[in-house]
Amino acid sequence: MYRGASRYAGPDTACLIMAEKDWKECIKNLKGVVLDMCGVLYDSGEGGGTPIPGSVEAVKRIKASDLQLRFCTNETQATREKFVAKLQRMGFDISVSEVFSPAPATVAILKERNLRPHLLVHDDVLPEFDDVEKTDPNCVVVADAADKFSYQNLNDAFRVLIQLEKPVLFSLGRGRYYKETDGLKLDVGVYMKALEYACDVEAEVVGKPAPMFFQSALTDMGIQPQQALMIGDDLVNDVGGAQNFGMRGLQVRTGKYRPSDEKHPTVTADGYVNDLAEAVDIILKHRGQ
């Protein structure tokens, strides 16, 4: 029952195009798991958010198994340190070195290419850019700035870009929306698209679904894409991004999941599970643990 209309079919194709009912066949070959955070571990919202039931325990169980575990987030509303501290307060067994987030990755690129950014980012992530030269900007970095996405601030970024001979725009992720406790909210991708259209430029995406981003987590674990499973709530960026890189991708029915995701025209997850706890149950059961 192959449902994908157009999808990655590279090495390990037989496994990648497996039907939902037998994604479990591949579990035995797994060496590592990559988890998205918001919408998988917790739901964001007022007061920092709340853990999704069973997820604290699920992380503990993966760590107690023979699988490696890393976290890949497009979270850019806080520094990595503060973000990890928040999850620790929720009870998660997690450390900064296990978390891959776009801001530190962007800082590395800016330094390597001698770029001076105009930042359209959330105030709470600004400290990540403390060491970056920002006067006389020659590129724009856009991240999920939430309330700071005003017409005025977007226009300021636009004016920096339009006066550059060759506009350079970095987008920290390209998500469409995410779920907060009071509803769905527009994500950075929407504002990236607005600036792309205004300036006729294509943004360089740092974070999921960029292959480089998955690569950095896998390199850290020392494993190959076909040995890794991504679990996320964002069908296109988590699941599709991982699949394009040669990993397998599971979608959880938590966070921003919508039933229509399961009949998406271009991305079909290798499997769908109700939540992280169920995913971990199935994985550990099939590994005999």
Place this chain on the structure above:
Amino acid sequence: MAMRQALKAVLIDLSGTLHIEDTVVPGAKEALDRLRKAPVAVKFVTNTTKECKRALLERLERLGFSIQEREIFTSLTAARGLVEQRGLRPLLLLDDSALDDFTGIVTSDPNAVVVGLAPDHFNYQMLNKAFQLILDGAPLIAVHKARYYKRKDGLALGPGPFVTGLEYATDTKATVVGKPEKTFFLEALRDLDCKPGEAIMIGDDARDDVGGAQNSGLLGILVKTGKYRAGDEDKISPLPHVTCDSFPQAVDYILEHLI
């Protein structure tokens, strides 16, 4: 050239064609008078997101043009027409100055989103609200999709980027009602009892005025005033029916060759 059907209507762009800001294009008033004596209907068509018809009319009167309100057709008129036709209750992301054109339209409990240019309303909360409505099935109607425009203090984002962002967020396509859309030109001609092949458009924007009109079955005349830049006439396919120095020459061409 192949002889077409007799010309019944002339559509005329406003800003950049009849006037540039507060200056009338030399000879434009007299040329309009000459055109009005010919057996053709005249309509003024413009992409506007901020100015209601009344404001446009006041400016044209101040500049000395004699024009009736019913002769003006704007992208806001087109948006209102679509809203009425489909019985929609729109969330209006419009500048307050444009709301006049939506008098009498029910906007409570919205089931549609109309995006114009509304710097005061293009904030995170309002865009989230629009997004949620569209995700729940509300149609997205764009007054037009201009990338940016020129303001006294420099360039500023137009409606296009915001429409594009909402399209991306919701995986939908906006219905664009302004120039260069075919529906815009057809709606402008509707009450004139005139087929596209019986009409001609005069404007300074090669893509939106001339290209849009010609893709809709009208003829198009490009004038070298307003936003015209050298070489614009070669940037569209098919090429403009004719390119004239300014509005008066365009009128003379019509009177001489098409009537």
